[in-house]
Amino acid sequence: AQSVSQHNHHVILSEAASLELGCNYSYGGTVNLFWYVQYPGQHLQLLLKYFSGDPLVKGIKGFEAEFIKSKFSFNLRKPSVQWSDTAEYFCAVNEAGTALIFGKGTTLSVSS
Amino acid sequence: DAGVIQSPRHEVTEMGQEVTLRCKPISGHNSLFWYRQTMMRGLELLIYFNNNVPIDDSGMPEDRFSAKMPNASFSTLKIQPSEPRDSAVYFCASSSGLPGEQFFGPGTRLTVL
Numbered sequence: 001a002q003s004v005s006q007h008n009h010h011v012i013l014s015e016a017a018s019l020e021l022g023c024n025y026s027y028g029g030t031v032n033l034f035w036y037v038q039y040p041g042q043h044l045q046l047l048l049k050y051f052s053g054d055p056l057v058k059g060i061k062g063f064e065a066e067f068i069k070s071k072f073s074f075n076l077r078k079p080s081v082q083w084s085d086t087a088e089y090f091c092a093v094n095e096a097g098t099a100l101i102f103g104k105g106t107t108l109s110v111s112s
Numbered sequence: 113d114a115g116v117i118q119s120p121r122h123e124v125t126e127m128g129q130e131v132t133l134r135c136k137p138i139s140g141h142n143s144l145f146w147y148r149q150t151m152m153r154g155l156e157l158l159i160y161f162n163n164n165v166p167i168d169d170s171g172m173p174e175d176r177f178s179a180k181m182p183n184a185s186f187s188t189l190k191i192q193p194s195e196p197r198d199s200a201v202y203f204c205a206s207s208s209g210l211p212g213e214q215f216f217g218p219g220t221r222l223t224v225l
Contacts, residue, residue, distance in 0.1 A: 043218045100214055
């Protein structure tokens with residue numbers, strides 16, 4: 001069965017610091033990869049997704065992620081975080097015809 | 113589009129009572145998903161439907177949980193009888209196909225006393 005691992009449970013950064021959140025998945029076949037964000041008290045929203053093509057994917061709000069197939073990874077990055085990026089971030093994976101499997105999430109706290 | 117609509121947004125009930133959560137997917141979407149979110153277990157897929165047919169219900173924790181999708185625009189998740197350990201936020205999501213981006217509703221925060 002597929003599984004998704006997010007390495008960091010809680011990340012604390014100051015504004016303007018760079019961010020990288022790790023995500024690894026277990027499935028060896030063709031997968032689709034997603035990062036979702038959940039702001040406090042809100043529902044999940046899509047940040048970015050990878051289906052095929054350029055492994056460097058750009059999403060909303062300055063976020064990007066790089067798919068490295070050999071490492072089964074899809075890490076999320078942002079060069080300079082803002083206080084408003086405080087949220088919980090979820091990596092998710094699916095293969096064709098299946099539902100998304102989510103990681104446990106990483107809580108990001110950004111201090112101003 | 114109004115997005116995925118869930119009701120109620122908050123539900124407080126007593127142990128043993130029946131709870132029904134409702135979801136209206138985005139019009140035109142043919143896949144619907146129910147998730148449960150808790151601090152301990154994160155986001156868990158409970159069940160999903162494709163074209164109103166349940167495809168995978170292996171995430172449904174036990175027989176007290178049941179889900180239906182009588183038509184393309186409505187789904188329910190029922191817990192009978194409810195227990196305190198069912199307290200969680202229940203999210204509904206829909207998508208226009210598999211694979212595809214899933215759009216999430218605002219969730220129902222369930223508290224079972």
